[in-house]
Amino acid sequence: MTAQPDYEGVAVGTGFGGLYALYLLKQLGLKVRGIESAPDVGGTWYWNRYPGARSDVTSDTYRYSNVFDNELLLTHDWPHNYLTQPELQSYFQAVARKHELYPLISFNSDLKAAHWDDEDGFWKLEISTGEKFTTRYLVTSIGILHKPKIPDIPGLDTFKGQITHSSKWTPEIEWEGKRVAVIGSGASGVQLTSALAEKAKELTQFIRHAQYVLPAQLRPVSPDERKSINDKYDKIWEDVWNSAVGFGFDEPARPALSVSAEERHKIFQDLWDQGSGFRFLFGGFSDLATDEAANKEAINFIHNKIKETVKDLKKAEVLLSNDWFARRPLTDDNYYERFNQDNVHAVDITKNPIVSVVPEGIKTADGQLHEFDLIVFATGFDSVDGSYFRIDFRGLHNTSLPTHWSLGPHSHTGATTSLFPNLFFVNGPGVPFANNPPVTEESARFAADLIARAEEKRKDGSGRFKGIVESTQEADEKWLETMRVVAGQTLFARTGSWFFGENVEGRVKSPRFYFGGIGNWRREMKRVKEEGYEGFVFR
8 A cells, every 4th residue: 555644745934935835735635734943923024023123125015915815915904114023923823813724833843854755755854843744745935034144253152241143032132221232234233223222322233244225214004095005906916926026116127327317316316215225226227236337326326325314424434335236125214313323333344353252242353342231143144045954854865955055056946956856945045036925925836836736647547646746957957047147147146145145154156046037937937837847857
């Protein structure tokens, strides 16, 4: 008798991707289970609870689309144009309750190992509770920003105050009236600096890469505005699915230098007044991320705004980026204004590096001791593939995932990777650089389509199929080459960022994202399906 798995489908994670993947597996009529390391749903929005934690994508499109749940799209409350961490977790809870997903999820359960058994066609799983079980299909949505990265600073273990990473913040951390160090200047570093500076006794931000921080223009959303958005949602989502970055705003085709300097300044100012780093980068001109001259025009505008805002010239100098405006664009109100406070300081660690941590605080290369009660690392994550490497994945021939991806992660359209049958990625390596919710939705749907096709073949009565699907190495390499070609046409490839694995020592520079846009990615997946799932093998 043919061996049967404990489950037919297991979904890992309960953020945007994991919850939807679990829902889709359930809709296929499979015996399913969800695994979540946290005590509740939310994914990254469960863990990132630091003061000021807020989405930097506007509320109207930072949610599931009308394809999944039109009722929640129209009715779930969002009082402001950006969502806070508690509001986002409340949203995930509402989704899980409505679709009866809670009973299917094992919380406080971290996936530790997943080993493929090709004879039976199952994944053998082990979770942190010690439980072991099998599944036919394994759908992972474990987050591209999940494994915290903390630099190895001499003496860190001698510090007598509190130490935390932004993703490990707890309510017990004392910061009001304290001397606080924020190390890092990415999204969490900017939000933390802006939030903690209000009530900290002293705050110093240690900056390696100064960023371009655009205003959010945070404001309430009135009932009339919400009704207007609801009335237009079908068109909004149609535009998202066919767009490049999927944020719901227009993506003009005009190059920055096609208009006069006066008109260009007017457009930049209008974008600044509307708010959103993504809107500024992609919603005014077509070539800010691809053309050096256009990018420099944007840089000059933002630099002038910083100089106008920050009165202390020495602080302003630290905050002026000398890099391309081609990292993940940041959004926050009051960040630059905080540096006008006498108790808020900025240290450029490219010129004055941190040399050690001592019991009293941080020593820099100039010999100064900066005394602190709290050190917060906002130093990012071992991103994308690093999220997978913390789990012992073993595919065909006992191949480990780090070995398979030693020259950089590769996948077939972001869905699967060769040598790892029935392992599906939701928002994994190879998906577009774009708004996260629509990408995860489409990613989960494609995984579900592949599983449905595998199940159809398994049950066709021929006895020839075991319900196994995998991508070919050729298909993986073809998609990776497409990603490389497209990335090479952008300035993103020239900033040394986590988009290419360059924030982790020893990693090979290789694109983690497809920079060709959501619309083109969806069209490619549609073509693959219409051509009999080209590049996939069913057996």
